[in-house]
Amino acid sequence: MLIVAGPYPPWNSRSRPSPQGARFLRSLDELSFGQGDWRTQPLLVDEFELRPRHDDEQGGAPDYAALWPDRLWMIELKTETSSHRRGQLATYTTLARHHHPGLRVDLTYLTPPLTFAPPAGQDGVRLAHVTWAQVLPLLTQVWGRGTDAEQHALATLLEALAGIGSSWSDWRAQRTQPTQSTQREQRAQRAGTTRAEPAPTEDTVMAMVEATARDGRQRAVHDPAADLDLLQRRRLALRQAICAEPEHSPLRHVRPWLWSAASSLGAALSASGRETGFELRLSRYRNPVC
Numbered sequence: 001m002l003i004v005a006g007p008y009p010p011w012n013s014r015s016r017p018s019p020q021g022a023r024f025l026r027s028l029d030e031l032s033f034g035q036g037d038w039r040t041q042p043l044l045v046d047e048f049e050l051r052p053r054h055d056d057e058q059g060g061a062p063d064y065a066a067l068w069p070d071r072l073w074m075i076e077l078k079t080e081t082s083s084h085r086r087g088q089l090a091t092y093t094t095l096a097r098h099h100h101p102g103l104r105v106d107l108t109y110l111t112p113p114l115t116f117a118p119p120a121g122q123d124g125v126r127l128a129h130v131t132w133a134q135v136l137p138l139l140t141q142v143w144g145r146g147t148d149a150e151q152h153a154l155a156t157l158l159e160a161l162a163g164i165g166s167s168w169s170d171w172r173a174q175r176t177q178p179t180q181s182t183q184r185e186q187r188a189q190r191a192g193t194t195r196a197e198p199a200p201t202e203d204t205v206m207a208m209v210e211a212t213a214r215d216g217r218q219r220a221v222h223d224p225a226a227d228l229d230l231l232q233r234r235r236l237a238l239r240q241a242i243c244a245e246p247e248h249s250p251l252r253h254v255r256p257w258l259w260s261a262a263s264s265l266g267a268a269l270s271a272s273g274r275e276t277g278f279e280l281r282l283s284r285y286r287n288p289v290c
Helices: 019-033 088-099 132-143 148-162 168-191 202-215 228-243 271-276
Strands: 043-046 064-067 071-077 104-111 125-131 219-221 254-260 278-284
Touching (some): 019 104, 125 132, 202 254, 202 278, 228 254
Parallel strands (some): 071 104, 104 125
Antiparallel strands (some): 043 064
């Protein structure tokens, strides 16, 4: 929201950075890769979708991407070292090269102090590992004397980053739960419900799979806590569970897939889908899908 100087954008949508946002991105780019060519301003994408090449691949979703006509720069954020996943960065660069073959591909990995084995080098791909301590001065230089709203957002961000090393999920629950609850209530009211639904359990989702196998009705999983990368992982895990069913099980006719407001037909079926533009869906097919 600081970078675009506006409301939080839908996932995988293109936004133009504000002048301050572009200044910050350019500083981060220079920190990552040295002096670059910024004769034109990029488009910014939050939750950048990298679709799987086939149903048995996970896909990926870097936290941010900056797009130029000839370059794709992805930015992946971590606030806890435990959230580092082996193979994640290689998945991002492989899928980026596949889906955007004409672009130069760069990836900045922004984390707490972290030791990890970088993915094997790929032609035309650059990887930079940057820590939050290096980025804090950039944030203050750009927004330290901004509007009251910008300074409030910056102060909250700096407080969160100062807590790195403790549990991010605990910090978020303690500091932002009242605000998030209010937002969920407002979203639920707009959706015509009395309150937001909790995140679904595995048993709940499998019950939805069974119901779709029986009646053929398309269903969407409401998942307010998931980001796009997590939705992709849940889609693949659900597909693997369905494909592990006995050969003649009716569940093997149900395909989990990701609906997108930008590229799929129809409207969202869940409150989380209406908010983010993505949702995990279940559809029944005449023939087994695996």
